[in-house]
Amino acid sequence: MSEEKNLTxxxxxxxxxxxxxxxxxxxxxxxxxxxxxxxxxxxxxxQYAGGGGIQGLQxxxxxxxxxxxxxxxNYCPSCQQVRLGDRWTGEIKSANSxxxxxxxxxxKILQVYSYTDVxxxxxxxxxxxxxxxxxxxxxxxxxxxxxxxxxxxxxxxQKFQLLKKDTSGNHNLLKSRxxxxxxxxxxxxxxxxxxxxxxxxxxxxxxxxxxxxxxxGCFGCGWYDFEAWRNALNQRLSQFEQQN
Numbered sequence: 001m002s003e004e005k006n007l008t009x010x011x012x013x014x015x016x017x018x019x020x021x022x023x024x025x026x027x028x029x030x031x032x033x034x035x036x037x038x039x040x041x042x043x044x045x046x047q048y049a050g051g052g053g054i055q056g057l058q059x060x061x062x063x064x065x066x067x068x069x070x071x072x073x074n075y076c077p078s079c080q081q082v083r084l085g086d087r088w089t090g091e092i093k094s095a096n097s098x099x100x101x102x103x104x105x106x107x108k109i110l111q112v113y114s115y116t117d118v119x120x121x122x123x124x125x126x127x128x129x130x131x132x133x134x135x136x137x138x139x140x141x142x143x144x145x146x147x148x149x150x151x152x153x154x155x156x157x158q159k160f161q162l163l164k165k166d167t168s169g170n171h172n173l174l175k176s177r178x179x180x181x182x183x184x185x186x187x188x189x190x191x192x193x194x195x196x197x198x199x200x201x202x203x204x205x206x207x208x209x210x211x212x213x214x215x216x217g218c219f220g221c222g223w224y225d226f227e228a229w230r231n232a233l234n235q236r237l238s239q240f241e242q243q244n
Contacts, residue, residue, distance in 0.1 A: 007092070014064045020045045024053040028069065028088040035076035035083045050176060054086055059137055065092040071184065099144045101131060105151060112156050117164040118226045119171050119191075124164060130172040132163045134224050136179040139217075141210035161226060175223045182221075183209070191222040191229070198222075198232035 008029050015022035023043045027034055034040075040048040047053050060066030068091040076083045101109070109131055116123045137144075151159075163171040178189035186204045188197060195202065199220030206217030222229035 007090075011064065011067075011092075020047050020052040021056050024048060025057060025067075025088075028057070028067075028086060031088050031090050033074050033085045033087045035074075035078060035085045037081070037083045038076055038078045049180075050173065055138065055176065055180075057088075060092075060094070060143075062143060066094065067091075068093055071180075094142055099146050101147050102149055105147055105149050106131065108149075108151070109156050109160055110162070112153050113162045116162065117171070118161045120164060122164070124166070128164060128166040130163045130165045130170075132161050132172055132175065134159060134161055135215045135218060136176070138179055138183055139210050139214045141212075141214075178223050188217075188221045189223045191226065194222070194233070196222070196229070196233050196236070198225075198229050 012022070012025060012029070015025060020043065023045075027039060027043070036049060040053075043053075045052060049055065051059075054069060054071070057067045058069050068089045070087045070089060071084065073082050074085050075081075076085065110126060110129065114123060115126070115129065117129060163175065165172055174191075175189075178191075182188050182204060187202050188200075188204060190196075190202075197220040204217050205220075206214055208214040208217065218224040220229075
């Protein structure tokens, strides 16, 4: 067996049987371009591009390396349209997976934020909330160190925010899509189409794309800190009203 085939088989055996990630990996294992619209639909999961699919493959886990996957728009001969697609280059990279948050720390984070999502400012049940890392995983560059149960309230607020995930919407998914576009295009997020940044402008300002130093590039984006973004926007609107 060639080295390339051996790597593919080794990676394939590290997935859970019948998981979406395994199905997506099988699709990309030929290292050819695959249209998300045509071939992603066949897998039948809304997680094809997210943590259960492409993103999860790119991040890797503590037991599996991340995959180097290219994403771009290409002509698809099947649907005869220019569509977003993905291709595994055959290369692997260091994983940048998230550490599991201990149950006691989960409860502490929820209590710090009074079980209230930052965007709609509604108190919610635990299962309707997602503990979101302010700094997106796609830019980490390496796996996250273990979370300490002793994290202070200040440290929690610096690292996390609460987003909603219920039957009417998933704000964590919206953020993930925005961060993907930012990495791909260098243009920062516009929550709900609002073109405002509390620091900087739409252009990614950092010379760093990944790693701890890259986090400064997120400062000013509403998806990074929605509360700071809303407060700054309200202040700007108040100043405008006073001037007029």
